[in-house]
Amino acid sequence: MSYPEKFQGIAVLDHKDYKHPKKVSFDPKPFHPSDVDIRILNCSVCGSDCHSAQGNWGMKPKPHVVGHEVIGLVTKLGPNCTSGLKLGDRVGVGAQVFSCLECNRCKSNNEPYCNKFVTTYGQAYEDGYVSQGGYASHIRVHEHFVVPIPENIPSELAAPWMCGGLTVYSPLIRNGCGPNKKVAILGLGGLGHMALQIAKGLGAEVYAISRTSAKKEDAQKLGADHFIATKEEPNWTEKYYDTFDLILICAGSLTDVDFTTLPNVMKVGGAIRSVSIPDESQMLTLQPFGLVGVSIGNSCLGSMEELKQLIKLVSEKDLKPWIETIPISEKGVQEAFEKMERGDVRYRITFVDFDKEFGN
Ligand SMILES: [Zn+2]
Ligand SMILES: [Zn+2]
Known part of the structure; x- marks a missing residue:
């Protein structure tokens, strides 16, 4: 049949x-x-x-x-x-x-x-x-x-x-991604590569954040105006103090993300959003002080x-x-x-x- x-x-x-x-x-x-x-x-x-x-x-x-x-x-x-x-x-x-x-x-x-x-x-x-x-x-x-x-x-x-596209579009649009906004995409895999294009398409100034420079050229072709390799710039959270309106975390896991220092790079009122779906057992630790003026959340589809x-x-x-x-x-x-x-x-x-x- x-x-x-x-x-x-x-x-x-x-x-x-x-x-x-x-x-x-x-x-x-x-x-x-x-x-x-x-x-x-x-x-x-x-x-x-x-x-x-x-x-x-x-x-x-x-x-x-x-x-x-x-x-x-x-x-x-x-x-x-x-x-x-x-x-x-x-x-x-x-x-x-x-x-x-x-x-x-x-x-x-x-x-x-x-x-x-x-x-x-x-x-x-x-x-x-x-x-x-x-x-x-x-x-x-x-x-x-x-x-x-x-x-x-x-x-x-x-x-x-x-x-994948919708999963990154929703938190971008819900958190003001558009002209005159500085938006960073952290993690350049399947989701991140679509998020870069969407953020650029919405008119934002787009930063790609990755561990190394390996994907720098790709990120630029995908629409990134700037590229940050966190392993090569260990002080990046100081250098980019008070920079971003929005960071979208597209990494597969959150264990590598340092939520203690990440809020430094956010403007007051800025939003850190994650679309990663980690294993059920993964836990997040963060200091409440880090959340002063900044919000952190997870988005679903x-x-x-x-x-x-x-x-x-x-x-x-x-x-x-x-x-x-x-x-x-x-x-x-x-x-x-x-x-x-x-x-x-x-x-x-x-x-x-x-x-x-x-x-x-
Ligand atoms: Zn899916
Ligand atoms: Zn219903």
């Missing part, structure tokens, strides 16, 4: 053996009148995919199909869909597939903070169906969590914005309204994530996970050739 009765995906069947995923057929979630079916064209690889595949965030029911930077074509629309989507439209889906849409948080464009949040893979909906992600032939999702993709953005370049704004910005400013493409398959997913584990990605992997693998 195949679509519409069954979807196909490349699934983790054992967290310990996550690097050997298998091609499986699985049941789609029951079709709700507000749901949309999407035939997948591309899916990029987010750090969360690897964490979830390895079981770092708890044991997931199997098969476990990850992937939440999805681009595809609308193949079916429920009778209650009212957002104006049409069959054949090219659309994207990110890391969230459900929220209540009725609570204060949902109604104020804070869907990621709704307590009925369902993440795109590995989480049960209220009816018990466990969500399945985008390393798959299709995805079925409530229309609210689907965003149209303008024609001038190629699919494989659109995918990384769906989670972004709203669908913000995703639409981001896609408009990407389209207008012609922003392009730097990607490597890998054909989707059991072997392809293995290769991607191995590259991610080695930190050998500049700066995002996008899976391609879904039609070949799944015979759509």
Whole structure:
């Protein structure tokens, strides 16, 4: 059996053996009148995919199909869909597939903070169906969590914005990133390389902060006006005293970030925001004195309204994530996970050739 009765995906069947995923057929979630079916064209690889595949965030029911930077074509629309989507439209889906849409948080464009949040893979909906992600032939999702993709953005370049891009866009825009603001991006991996482009696109004066100068040239090409290598300038927090309106921490872990000295570089009223999702056991220590005049917070994804704004910005400013493409398959997913584990990605992997693998 195949679509519409069954979807196909490349699934983790054992967290310990996550690097050997298998091609499986699985049941789609029951079709709700507000749901949309999407035939997948591309899916990029987010750090969360690897964490979830390895079981770092708890044991997931199997098969476990990850992937939440999805681009595809609308193949079916429920009778209650009212957002104006049409069959054949090219659309994207990110890391969230459900929220209540009725609570204060949902109604104020804070869907990621709704307590009925369902993440795109590995989480049960209220009816018990466990969500399945985008390393798959299709995805079925409530229309609210689907965003149209303008024609001038190629699919494989659109995918990384769906989670990674939105995750950095939201704290940038919520903390005033724009003209006449000095904004620093700390950590130049998958998220950081998108944050540099977005901050520059929003008109800020952009600083890239990294441990060494290894990525200096990349950072400049991505839009950084200034570059700080913290290991090579040990006194950087004194040198840049009272400089930044906003620092966005995009490092994979917070253990290397010195929260005792970091507030020195902030202007009064400045914001330090982090989007890193560390292991559950990681703790943060900081001295309350360091927080005088400065706020520190963690951000989670972004709203669908913000995703639409981001896609408009990407389209207008012609922003392009730097990607490597890998054909989707059991072997392809293995290769991607191995590259991610080695930190050998500049700066995002996008899976391609879904039609070949799944015979759509
Ligand atoms: Zn993600
Ligand atoms: Zn809600």
